[in-house]
Structure formats: C-alpha cells, structure tokens
Amino acid sequence: MTLKHQLTEDMKNAMRAGEKHRLGVIRLMLAAIKQREVDERIELDDTQVLAALEKMLKQRRDSVSQFEAASREDLAVIERDEMAVIETxxxxxxxxxxxxxxVTAAIAETGASSARDMGKVVAAVKEKAAGRADMAVVSGKIKARLG
Structure with missing residues (x-):
C-alpha cells in the first residue's frame, strides 16, 4: 500500500471516528501532495510523498520557534499537535x-577528503536516509569529519 493510499484510508477512518483534528491534518497532507502533483504534473511516489511530509514538518518546526519567540504558546501547541500527526x-x-x-560509508564511497567534497557526501547520505534523519544534523557531522 502506498503512503498516499494509506493517508486516504486514514482520512476515511478519521471521518468515521469523528477525529476532527487528525482529519484536518491528514487533509492538509493530502492537499500538499496533490498541489505538488498538479504543479509538477507528475504522480508522486512514496519517496516524493515523504519529502513533501518532511517539508510540512520543517514548516511547523519553524512556526513553533516563531510562536515561542512571540510568546504565543497557544499557537505553538497547535503546531506541535500537527507535527505529531505528520510524524506518524x-x-x-x-x-x-x-x-x-x-556518513562513514558515504565518505568512503565518494572518496571525499576535504570540505570541498561535502556536497557529494551529503547527496549520498540523503539518498540513503531520506525522511529518516535531520539533514542539518547530518551536514554537521559531515562537516566535522571533513573539516
């Protein structure tokens, strides 16, 4: 079952169960996926769907930090709740x-020896860790190794 199909089924289940918050977040995810499909005129596969969900998660992390900086904890809580649904x-x-x-395998695989080769290593790691690692953390580790 594809991730898109799973989202559609979960949306139906949330409607039946009356879970309004979960239903709203799932609809947001499906809308973001559909928007990208329409914009690029393609059918997204699971990897691309994961990338869209990662983007949504990043947007919510940014919103939480901005809401906390503005002392709007009420809005930050809503964003965190949405993040929890997306993360599932x-x-x-x-x-x-x-x-x-x-990172070690990617450095060996690409033959990277200096910070100039960081892009190749990041690309290699990103391919293997898509959706499973925060790329900012990965970049930091690569920079520390090559720096």
Whole structure:
C-alpha cells in the first residue's frame, strides 16, 4: 500500500471516528501532495510523498520557534499537535550511531577528503536516509569529519 493510499484510508477512518483534528491534518497532507502533483504534473511516489511530509514538518518546526519567540504558546501547541500527526507517517528516525555509519560509508564511497567534497557526501547520505534523519544534523557531522 502506498503512503498516499494509506493517508486516504486514514482520512476515511478519521471521518468515521469523528477525529476532527487528525482529519484536518491528514487533509492538509493530502492537499500538499496533490498541489505538488498538479504543479509538477507528475504522480508522486512514496519517496516524493515523504519529502513533501518532511517539508510540512520543517514548516511547523519553524512556526513553533516563531510562536515561542512571540510568546504565543497557544499557537505553538497547535503546531506541535500537527507535527505529531505528520510524524506518524514518517519512517523511524536513525540514531546517532546509524547516522555516523552512513556518513562513514558515504565518505568512503565518494572518496571525499576535504570540505570541498561535502556536497557529494551529503547527496549520498540523503539518498540513503531520506525522511529518516535531520539533514542539518547530518551536514554537521559531515562537516566535522571533513573539516
């Protein structure tokens, strides 16, 4: 079952169960996916759907930090609740040891030796860790190794 199909089924189940908050977030996710499909005139596969969900999660993280800076905890709570629903559709996150192993393998695979090669290493790790690791953390680890 594709992730898009799973979202559609979960939307139906949320409607039946009367879970208004979950239903709203799932509809937002499906709308973002559909928007990207219409804009690019393609059918998204699971990897691309995950990328769209990651983008939504990042937007909500940014919103939470801005709401907290503006002392609007009420709005930050809403964003965190939406993040929790979105995260249920993302694969489990990699721990630090797994990220380090991916970085080490990518450095060996690409033959990277200096910070100039960072882009190649990031691309290699991103391909293997799509949706399972925060790329900012990964970039930091790569920079520390190559720097």
């Amino acid at each position: 559709y993302l694969p489990t996150k990699l721990n630090d040891a797994e990220i380090d192993a991916l």
